Amino acid sequence: MSNPINRRQFLQSTTAAGIGLGVAGAALFGRPATTGSTRNALPRWRGFNLLDFFGPDPQQSRPGTTEDHLRWIADWGFDFVRLPMAYPYYLDIDRSKPVTPRSVRRIDPRRVDEVDRLVSLAHKHGLHVSLNLHRAPGYCVNAGFHEPFNLWRDPEALDAFCFHWSMWAQRYAQVSPERLSFDLVNEPSMREDMNDQHSRRSSVPGAAYRRVAQAAAAAIRAANPARLIIADGNDTGTTVIPELADLGIAQSCRGYHPGIVSHYRAPWAFKDTASLPEPRWPGTVEYHEADPVTGKTTVRTEKLGREMLEEAYRPWIALKEQGVGVHCGECGCWNQTPHTVFLAWFGDVLDILTAQGIGYALWEFAGDFGILNSGRADVAYEDWHGHKLDRQLLELLKKY
Secondary structure, eight states: OOOOOOHHHHHHHHHHHOOTTHHHHHHHHOOOOOTTOSSOSSOOOEEEEOOTTOSSOGGGOOOOOOHHHHHHHHHTTOOEEEEEEEGGGGBOSOTTSOOOTTTTTOBOHHHHHHHHHHHHHHHHTTOEEEEEEEEETTEESSOSSOOSSOTTTOHHHHHHHHHHHHHHHHHTTTSOTTTEEEEOSSSOOEESOTTOTTOOEEOOOHHHHHHHHHHHHHHHHTTOTTOEEEEEOHHHHTBOOGGGTTTTOEEEEEEOOSHHHHTTTOTTTOSOOTTOOOOOSSEEEEEEEEOTTTOOEEEEEEEESHHHHHHHHHHHHHHHHTTOOEEEEEEOOOTTSOHHHHHHHHHHHHHHHHHTTOOEEESOSBSTTSSBSOOOTTOOOEEETTEEEOHHHHHHHHHO
16 A cells, blocks of 8 residues: 655645535534534545445346345444445446447446445435446546556546436535535556556555546536535555645545555455465554565564554544545455454544544445355354344444
C-alpha cells in the first residue's frame, strides 16, 4: 500500500482550494461548516456493502439481498448500504465477448429495474443508499477482463463514464440527498495491465482524477444540483485527493491497513501467500524475502499496532477538518485472519474513525468478509434464521 501524503503538503494545498464539501454538507445536513471544525460534513453513516451487482454477469451473481437482510440491518441500528456495481451487469450485451466502445451504452432496462428494487427496499427500511461504480467504463481495481479504453486517459472513456452517471442521476433526480448518494468510481489507481491482478499500480495523477470527477459531477448535477457525490481516495482508496477539495465532493477512505491483517493469505492481494507471517495485533511480524537474482533470503520486520493506524488516518482527519466530508466506504477482513486478531485490529480501526465522526461500511454483509456466512474456521457461529451469524463481529460494529 502507498504511504499517505505528507500532512503539511496536504494542508497547504487544501487551504488554497477552500473548504470543499463544507458548504454543501451544511446545506444538506444542517451542520456547521467552519474551517478547522472537528465535525464531519457527512453524517456518520454505519452499514454494509451489498454485492448484488458486483459481478458483470447477472447469470453468475450470488444470491441477492432480501428484505429480511435490510430489516435486520436497520433493526441492529445501522443506516447505510453501499452498492458497488459492475456496469456490464446492467448492459444488454453478449457476455461471451468483451465490452466494446459501441456496446458500453446499451442499457438493459430490466437490470436497471433490479437496482431500483433494491434501492427502494433499502429506503423502505430507512437506509441511505450509496451507488458506486466498482467497475466503470475504462477502469476497475480488479483484473481479469478487457476494457476498451482507459478512464484516466481517453476522452471516449470519460464520455461513457459521464453517460452512465447521467443515466443514474436522471433516474433518481427526485430522490433527496439524505437518502441517496453517488460514489463515482471504486478505488482509483493506474494499472499497467488490466488482465493481471498483480500488475503494478501507481497513483492517478491529481489533474487526471480532477478532470474525471469534475466532468462526472457536472453530469450528475445537471439532473439534481444537490446530489451528494463521493470520490474514493487515490491509490486504491488509501490517500486523500487534494485536487478535489474545492469541488463540493466528499471523499471515501478505506479500513484495510495493514494488508497483512485485512487480506492475510488473499491470493488477489499477495503473490506468495504461503510465505506470509501470521498476523498479530499488536505485535511484530517477520517477512522472509528471497532476492529473485541471488536467491539470498533477508528478514524484514514490521511492528503492527494502533500507532500505524493513527498515522495512516492523519491525512483523512486533516481533510475532514478542512470541511470536506469523509466516510470509510469499505473496511473489514478476509476470513483467513485469526478471528481474535481481526477483532482486536478492527476495534482500533473503528475507534479511531468514530472519534473523528467518520462512519463506515463493512465489506460485506454476507460472505467471506461479512457478519453472515463468512466461513471462518475459528468462530462459534450463532444460528440466525438459517444463516451463520458472527455475533462477536456484530456486537463490535454495534458498539461503534
